[in-house]
Amino acid sequence: MPEHAPQPVERELPTEESRDLIALVRDIVEREIAPRAADEEAEGRFPREIFSLLSEAGLLGLPYDSEYGGGDQPYEVYLQVLEELAAARLTVGLGVSVHSLACHALAGYGTKDQQGEHLSAMLGGGLLGAYCLSEPASGSDAASLRTKAVRDGDDWIITGTKAWITHGGVADFYTVLARTGGAGPKGITAFLVPGDAEGLSAAAPEKKMGMKGSPTAQVHFDDVRVSDARRLGEEGQGFSIALAALDAGRLGIAACSMGVAQAALDAALGYALERKQFGRPISDFQGLRFMLADMATQIEAGRSLYLAAARLRDAGKPFSKQAAMAKLFCTDAAMRVTTDAVQVLGGYGYTQDFPVERYMREAKVLQIVEGTNQIQRMVIGRHLAGPETR
Template identity: 80%
Template sequence: MLHDGPQDRTSVERELPTEEARELLGLTRDIAAREIRPRAAEEEDAGRFPRDVFAVLGAAGLLSLPYPQEYGGGEQPYEVYLQVLEELAAARLTVGLGVSVHTLACHALAEFGTKQQRAEHLPAMLGGTLLGAYCLSEPGSGSDAASLRTKAIRDGDGWRLDGTKAWITHAGVADFYTVLARTGAEGPRGITAFLVPGDAPGLSAAAPERKMGLKGSPTAQVHLDGVHVPDSRRIGEEGQGFTVALSALDSGRLGIAACAVGVAQAALDEAIAFTTSRQQFGRPLADFQGLRFVLADMATAIEAGRALYLAAARQRDAGRPFGKQAAMAKLYCTDAAMKVTTDAVQLLGGYGYTADFPVERYMREAKVLQIVEGTNQIQRMVIARHLAGPESRG
């Protein structure tokens, strides 16, 4: 029988700025307990995408938290949004990551769209009935995003898009795609962003990838075969797309960091529940100093990661540069999640290696967080560039 983990999670102290924020977190925990956690193990095992859960989150206003109220958003600071995201990821990473990706897909239009574009499209995108996807990576350009090959060529009153995007979360189930395509010369200055409807003729998704984890979250290639997009759906200036993409990724990395902390917290909760209830040699496992020290290290890593992503979020909320801090948070939190989930499997022993308990799933899921939205090797390059400048080519 699949086990969904402790229903009463270890209480996490939160620093929330307003009573409204505290109510939002309480609402999130309630939805997680009722709608997400009880189904997580079974649906992940079956590879089922919980689209109905996203409808519930949308109706509760949890798909639009960091965006302006003027367009249907919650107008919450990133500090609050990320803590909501952590709670969702702790219940099921497919949901937490899905909300992060949806937020990422809305970012380009919210930050770089014209007032008319925002008024026309954002209310529906933020209203909860639509789900977004973000199309930057390609089969031949993952970390080297500036070398993408998908082309957008002028076609009458719009553009014709041709190419293939890869590793797209929500491919085939998204209602809209934020697509980066080449409209000019090679390199980062020849890229433009577009908002493409999910039902656009010529847009299709390949069969989902067969993944180690996150089996309930569809990840696939997206094919664009002569997709016509009116110029009114071009986001930002022609050639501004790479700037749009990097801006979104800085914020998206904070989302991944929060998700990683959520998964790690869920693993710690499970490890505590198991080691305090299971008896060996006449006393609970948690009485043995060697195991207590592992629990202490796990908890310390989680608290440090949470503090790091919240510090970066506060930088963002204050309007200060936060790219270095976002890269640090993504790097540290995802590495910590990998270590914490691996330790949780070890603490549960043979049970931890079975699918009857969720820690093996947490460990498989944690791995992808070290890869998505810039591998952790790329994060180290970003951090070093902030510290020591660009690499010398001389």
């Protein structure tokens, strides 16, 4: 191993089981994910077989109850797994986070009968999920969604279009938020819709600047019929279910952000130790060392922030403010770190021969998904000063 090869991140893991889990993840990353990541991202290839492998290894249901095939792992551990996966390939790390988000409504609000029928297959049966909240005209203002679900006897008929759906068109199930009542957040209900439901279709994937291997598409519901047995929670409870899921999902994005940032730092440091100018490695120059120091400090700070929020969640304490802070800080830090990594490599950093340009393109979307960082500031502000008055 070259002297400058990146050392594995020192993880804060509470048990021997969790340490073995990280070792398993690192083995899968080294053998199956990292060697193919750059080529498959350039080709826009979705690695469905990797998600099947992760499911077989028990890595798609880590924070959920083992009674239904979950891993019984605290969020403190689950998020560090996400970081490891995202450092190798964001398509995989963020994909696992989205799958976990799609399972949240059933795991947290479904009945015992619903959980017994569906949850085991979702957590460890090779299935892949998607989460359908955003729409073409309602992104940050999610409570204004227009997709409708109309009662028809013991069934519901869902009509509308969801937008920006990760795994759109390849998911086996969709957690869908639809309007069943009047305007505003109290008229929204959650449903579990199978991916092969009649009337469900996906548009062509969006052409994105990054994460080209992860399909993001509009999903159309053309009179999709689902039974009332697939309604999750009470009628009108869907928006509160969605917000609870997003609090947890924001921590997933924070962890993924630190994975991408760590990968960028490792690449920049390795290059700086090898690249020589004026007869010595560029890492000897103070200007570069200060950049690397700032990058490392932002990563350590972001990692500490998301882990602190995760421990609050694991203890059953409120963590919404801390989740917004972690998402805001970690994604902004990832954008700064990846941009600086490109600068460290100079002209080479701007080419596709090195991975840092991909990390920079991928980091940008992390400031947007699971609530833009402007929304995170609004959430934090409400916790600090209360809601705005008009």
